[in-house]
Amino acid sequence: MRVDLRTPLARARSLIALPAGAILLAFIVGAVVMLVSSPLVTGHFDPSLPLRTYAAIVEGSLLSVNALVDTVVAATPLILVGLAVGLGFKAGLFNIGGQGQFLMGAVASAAAGAALAHESPIVAITLSVLAGVLAGAAYGFIPGLLKAYTGAHEVVTTIMLNYVGIQVISYLITGPLRAQGASFARSPDVQNAELPAFLNVGTGHEAHIGILVILVVVPAISWLLYRSTTGFEIRTVGANPDAARYAGMQPRRLVILSLTVGGMLAGLAGAIEILGVSGYMPAAYATNVGFDAITVALLGRATPGGIFFSGLLLGALRAGAPLMQVKAGVPVQMIDLLQGIILFFLTADVIVRFVFRVRAGHAKLDELQTVTRSYGSGTGKP
Amino acid sequence: MLTGLFDIPVLGLILQLLDFLLNVVTVNGPVILSLATPLALGAMCGVISERSGVVNIGIEGMMLASAFSAWLVASVAAQAFPAEPGFFFGVTPALLIGLAAALATGVAFSLVHAWLSISIRADQIISGTIINIVAFGVTAYLDLLLSRTSQPSGGKFVAFAPPQALLDLPVIGWLFRMVLAQGPITMAAIVIAVVFQVLLFRSRWGLRTRAVGEHPKAAETVGIDVIRLRYRNVLAGGLLAGLAGAWFTIDFGTTFQTGMTNGRGFIALAAMIFGRWHPIGAFGAALLFAASGALGTAIRTTPPPGQLGEILISIPEQVFSALPYLVTIAVLAGVVGRSVAPAADGQPYEREATH
Amino acid sequence: MTSSPSPTISAPALEMRGITKRYPGVIANDRIDLTVRPGEIHALLGENGAGKSTLMNILYGLTRPDEGEILLDGEPITIKGPSDAIARGISMVHQHFMLVPVLNVADNILLGAETMANRVFLDRDEARRRIRELGQRFGFDIDPDETVGRLSVGWQQRVEILKALYREARILVLDEPTAVLTPQETKEIFAVLRRLAAEGHSIIFISHKLSEVLEIADRITVIRRGRVVGERLPADTNEEDLAELMVGREVQLVADRGESHPADVLLSVESLAVGDDRGREVVHGISFEVRAGEIFGIAGVAGNGQDELVEAITGLRRPAAGRVRLGADDVTMADPRQAHEHGISFVPADRHRFGMVTSFSLADNLVLTDYYAPPYARRGVRDDAAIAARAEEAIREFDIRTPSATVTAGTLSGGNQQKMVVAREFDRDLRLLVLDQPTRGLDVGSVEFIHRQTVRKRDAGTAVLLVSAELDEVLELSDRIGVMYRGKMVAILDGPTASREHVGLLMATGGHETPEGAPQGAAAPEPRRTGA
The missing domain is CATH 3.40.50.300 (P-loop containing nucleotide triphosphate hydrolases)
Structure with a gap:
């Protein structure tokens, strides 16, 4: 009896022991960085700074209904783009282009929303979301095609496309899409295409219906990966592309498919951000969703369930960041640094094992070991 | 002499374009070479690391962090040791200290990459990504804090001024201007490329490096310490990335901006591939990428006359800003199939004994 | 059967005494004794996985023994790594050649034992001269500038032997040297080996091929499951006897x-x-x-x-x-x-590359080529029950030794992995x-x-x-x-x-x-x- 009770618990513990340990260590290192830099923050050495910082993050992300809504709203794009990156990992691809795919989805839905601003909400919302999804898909399709047919490594091409994307948006928003009479370069309001709130707890803290998409998309991707034959093919290509070819699968098709579906997810995230949060697209849309999503995917070990929870965690950090900046004076860039350190400890799991005496389950990111393939020996090459 | 042909409808336009491109390259030669410097150094950082079998996509982050520390340390040192710029390259103690800080930063970050990818045998692309994220995060965080107090600049190296007589020589004078009228980091990059090329193919170190990158087990069986050699090469790559970083803030410019490397570390990787993992080849590819960047600037500042100028000016400036990235993608797509990476590139090496 | 100079009372060139090496769950070498005399071709006979390679890796410094000692010319020595072994005149020709295909013959031979012109640069001219000279002495003309990847396997093996000779090896270990050779090439290599032995080199010849061992060896040591199970002179034995010793039953x-x-x-x-x-x-x-x-x-x-x-x-x-x-x-x-x-069913040569996905479960591997069709999937949706049932059946019928159908295929032994591939491809x-x-x-x-x-x-x-x-x-x-x-x-x-x-x-x-x-x-x- 006792064994029956303990085994699932032990398994769950071994599953989260390493990520939890990595996060804890990262927060400790982050605290040290804050201590050292505290003279720059408060003008004098301030031992209480880390505590105040973390308290502000917790307050801003968890300790009120507003805060919780902020966390979920911030987590939504992270989970979606995290799934895009995670799906790539499963297929043996490192999609660093979540940023560009997100931005293209955002600008496309902003354009569609502006054009449909006076249609009925159902039409306007549906078509605007669709525009974002398609634009993201197209932007994921390009590196997929390049990888499959020329072997150009997706790490470099997706990053290059992120920079190209910035220029495309700059052109569109300062040119054809620029709103008349706006004080800065931005697209017109999407008006009727705006996602309605289903829970309105106060100005600026609306839970729009976009966040409900997560409840559909996470199980859907999980089903795709583990229940469908296509998912089996994707995982086979990721684990061993030669075996996939031998087994009659089509690696090129699957590479393109994985990156395109990833692009759809990231584009959807961009659309939800524009239609649900900002209502328009500025020329310089500041986001770090691309890097955040990599952290989310790795922290969640590239599984949809894991990505869901790690997305919520990162969402909480992002949601708490503004209050952290106000209350503790620590710049939001601290969050960027924190995630880098989380990733470091996640990868250098020997340190976590040593510090916390973790022995259970070799929960190494084994499914991620295949990401590094040399340039040219592309997954889809004949 | 060709100008007579410029009036022919389509061909004339093409000739005008070629004439303009040639003009851009001739006039901007020294600038292109300078702009190519971080790309070339970054690419050589990739070459030295990947020739021994370690993929390094953390070059971007290494350059960014080094650029930051060069700027910050030079700035602090300039206040501590004020000095007049020296004759050669306008060197000051502060600049040298800043340069040393950049090199140390490059080595420190490459040590993390080496440890993760060689000792821990983590996925090398993920390790490189960690470098990039941490470097971006830490520099952005500190830069924002420092901007509240407005840190003064620590100055920068200046270009060498060769005797005018040399520059006035026909044809060769242009070459002298391009190569000699440069800052110390650019000149160092040229020397490094040549020396590195010779060493890679003629020295013991070069032979062992290539063997380890192709077939580490074979190297181990003849008594070569694969782990140590890979560490050394990755750390040496860190020096090169550090030098590249210093170029941004104490050679080309004098200030640091968040994320100022703007993907150049990745363009450098493309240059490495385009240059077929040869130091000289990588340098050449870097020049191509730098030239594509200079083109946009040239069109905005000195557009060509006539019809061509009208056409070029009507193209949105964003197209030219995106050009280096588009060229990178095009080169990768066109070249990768024919450019063969070291066989063991990206594969962690595990000693037999530890099995 | 040829017999080189009678292995009489000459003192052993190499002795390995009581070598023991344990790995989790297995004893790879269990108190192994091996004595090799100067000028002797000594065969080490055993099945795949009997412990031959572990023993030789210990001799070559790639693996440390848990117990036992190694004596060279009667002196106890410790070998910390390949460079140690090479310095003491021990060289190894691995079964999978340790050559860098993109480098030429001279560079491959030089690697690790570089002839230098000065502190930095190689002296390739001197190296070429020495390689030609060595080749001629042992009866083969080789072009030092030829790229190794373009050589036939027979010539690649000669490069491996030259590598050993260039390092002035006295004791030469050859691991399954004939596995990839034609009978004619085998004869040629044997001639080279006899010549080396005649010049006083000691040769350890690892093989599982009975006829070859009988043909080339002066003495034969048979090991099975990490233990020495017999020592024979070729004159006193035959294939049946050796096979039984090697496998432990009549074969x-x-x-x-x-x-x-x-x-x-x-x-x-x-x-x-x-x-x-x-x-x-x-x-x-x-x-x-x-x-x-x-x-x-x-x-x-x-x-x-x-x-x-x-x-x-x-x-x-x-x-x-x-x-x-x-x-x-x-x-x-x-x-x-x-x-x-x-x-058409296909059992590929490289099962790790083509035939299986090591990180997938045994069950998933058993349907790797049929996963998309009924009964394992319908309309693109997998049927886990059918896949599990298939796995149970295959495990039973093809005698795949595994704790369960859900273990990852990479944890199975090579034989069981191949049975898994065979079960999938034969049983349809x-x-x-x-x-x-x-x-x-x-x-x-x-x-x-x-x-x-x-x-x-x-x-x-x-x-x-x-x-x-x-x-x-x-x-x-x-x-x-x-x-x-x-x-x-x-x-x-x-x-x-x-x-x-x-x-x-x-x-x-x-x-x-x-x-x-x-x-x-x-x-x-x-x-x-x-x-x-």
């Missing part, structure tokens, strides 16, 4: 393949041309037929186009010209899925079975099992195409034998009557050296095995 040396009953032609290959990865044509217009109910074996030295031929037939590679027909169907341009659905409705190196690196038990299953499939009316670099395997199983040489099928012989020597000669020369050319089907009548 059937030749598979009992019985009579074949070939029916209609099933596979017909007509003027097939195939290119390699770089687009060079490596299979030049090959034609042959395989009948239902027969095993057609392809003999040839590795790298003569067999892999490309097999990949073209199974759909992994697109032929440049020619035709492949299966019964009435044209399958020339079939992709792997279409080939599979036409009833199929017409043509393509086997590429089906038993490479396996223990005797697994080899026997796979051979029996192959014969059973043949008797059930399946056409079998067998490719193997092990000439003995081809000779034992095949009803007809095609010999491939430089991308051409130089001869097709009758299996039961083909002689080892004749096939070997065809493999080595393509038959051009024989005046009458390759006689079709009519081979020298002498028996190919001389079991005492």
